[in-house]
Amino acid sequence: MSVSVQNPPNLPSHQSTTQIEPKPISAETALQQWKIPPGIWSPLCQSRADEVIEEVDGYFLKHWNFPNEKARRVFVNAGFSRVTSLYFPKALDDRIHFACRLLTVLFLIDDLLEDMSFEDGAAYNENLISISRGDVLPDRSIPAEYIMYDLWEAMRVHDKYLADEILEPTFTFMRAQTDRARLNMKELGQYLDYRERDVGKALLSALMRFSMGLHLTKEELASVVSLERNCAKHISIVNDIYSWEKELIASKTGHSEGSALCSAVQVIADECKTSIEASKRVLRAITREWEFQHEELAAERLASPDGCSQAVKDYIKGLEYQMSGNELWTSDGLVFPELQPLYYNYQPFARNANNVWAGLMLLIIVLAICIQPVSKKQKLVSGMPVVGGSDHASIKKQRGRFVYDSKAMLAEGYAKHKGNSFYIPTNAGGRLMIPGKYLEDLKTASIDKVDFVATFTKKQYEAAEKAAIPLLKERANTGDKALDLLYWMSEQAKGTEKGIKFIAGILLKVSFAAIHTNAAAPSQIIYDLCAMPKFVEPLRREINDLLNVDGTIPKSAFIKLARLDSIVKENQRINPLLLSKAQYVASNSTNMSFGFSHHACPARFFAANEIKALIVLPAGQLPKYDIKFAPGQTRPKSFQFETQYLPNHEAKILFKRRKAS
Secondary structure (H helix, E strand, O other), X not given: OOEEEOOOOOOOOOOOXXXXXXXXXXXXXXXXXXXXXXXXXXXXXXXXXXHHHHHHHHHHHHHOOOOOHHHHHHHHHHOHHHHHHHHOOOOOOOOHHHHHHHHHHHHHHHHHHOOOOHHHHHHHHHHHHHHHHOOOOOOOOOHHHHHHHHHHHHHHHHHHHHHHHHHHHHHHHHHHOOOHHHHOOOOHHHHHHHHHHHOOHHHHHHHHHHHXXXXXXXXXXXOOHHHHHHHHHHHHHHHHHHHHHHHXXXXXXXXXXXXXXXXXXXXXHHHHOOOHHHHHHHHHHHHHHHHHHHHHHHHHHHOOOOOOOHHHHHHHHHHHHHHHHHHHHHHOOOOOOOOOOOOOOOOOOOOOHHXXXXXXXXXXXXXXXXXXXXXXXXXXXXXXXXXXXXXXXXHHHHXXXXXXXXHHHHHHHHXXXXXXXEEEOOOXXXXXXXXXXXXXXXXXXXXXXXXXXXXXXXXXXXXHHHHHHHHHHHHHHHOOOOOOHHHHHHHHOOHXXXXXXXXXXXXXXXXXXXXXXXXXXXXXXXXXHHHOXXXXXXXXHHHXXXXXXXXXXXXXXHHHOHHHHHHHHHHHHHOOOOOOOOOOOOOEOOEOOOOOHHHOOOOHHHHHHHHHHHHHOOOOHHHHEEEEEOOOOOOOXXXXXXXXXXXXXXXXXEEEEOOOO
């Protein structure tokens, strides 16, 4: 039995991906049995909120050209400064008004863009961007121009470094509002990628740092990217749920481009063929899962062995306040006071039980999308739950499922057995999933207690012994020292680990891991280069710049192959050898592709260089050959087996020797 240690997402125990069999009950009864829980956080408001709201609203009522009195009332009731005070409750007293003014003017500009074409809106925004940078002076007769100019000038005087960090995220947000991509949103993943820009997550994050006076290093900012993206998804979807009616009305009355409907509610409804209300319910449940995910990611970052500064701790807490504050603002009808409050309730969305069950099944499908062979002779731990059922028939049925549906099975196990261990049936044996709370004990356990690599058959062990033991005995007799792994292992072994059968077994496992990794990764990289030939020549130039006069490349030069390193990392992200959240040679509690702690692969950096060497050395592919797919062939889709993504061996690559330069 191989042990897989995972840090399970904090999924609420009442939500399970177990197959639901429809029963003839009423819609009301079904909805009473299935309720989406409330948010897990309590929002907070900045202490000077009332004073600042009065000040900022008064400023815009004086300077902005509202068309009539009704528009002025709608503006006041919208509470733009209120939501800013909820977004940044820990903002410094002398900075909160800057944040309120910036978000307010951006909201007002967004309303103007709804009545423009994309072309006109883009031109309007680019003019404001130049003014915000200080490159162009404003027209003092146009409120949007001089308000933006004066605001940025004042912010730079107050804190130039943090103010300048807000500029580009603000421009990204503004340009996203006139991006034609919003007209063709067909899938939830595509939509979320777009909305991360459109909702202005980078803007909100940078503005929060300015408001709170938080100076984070580049390394610290990089360490919280996953938390920021999770926050962006939460804010985007919560806004979509409660703004649906307003956006729908605008799409029918505003400009065909500027007011085009772009909402996750519609995307899910179209993609899954369900009602708008069912789509809202599904999205509402997903936002709850993202809240638990934030808690998990935050705990991991706070417990990082690299340490966690107070600024990072405050920043992470600030992201939580953004999500809870945004939800309070939107769900209480503060966003669109001209509409009835869109409180999320559980009234029957149809008087038909079939529609209720369709909504429930849709939830199961979307959760499976959003979250990521038992041996007949294996004796499972007594009383330990098994995903799909512990009886023989259920285990047999679930074994084959793991090959193509491993992520859903893991999600099902985490949801049903939160905080406890459970088995996943596979054709290779029952895989025991252990909660992260036991990680410290496991990572210090001796190798005879925990096997992080794989389980091999008796025949395979015998083959390894046949190959290794004669060599070990010969070296013991002659005293020969060799520069190879087998010698190093035999020299470093202690106690029972010195047994030659034990060393042969370790060699088997190391060989399996090394060959598997170093064969799969270069294949995937070659596929990518054939699919994107525009990157080949820049890579060749990078390699040539680092070559010695004799055509060799020194080991120290490998760390300077920035372009190749980027391609390797991106390839690993798209086609990971294992389902993982980390990058190539990372070794931590969220990525155990190379093991963890005492069990971490000591050669993982060597492996990375070996993979690169196959690409860059003079005898390798890029310097010596031109490569391309066979005619009519495109980049083959990776083969997913259980939790692994393997290169498709059906592809044909054509190699042509290059002429010597």
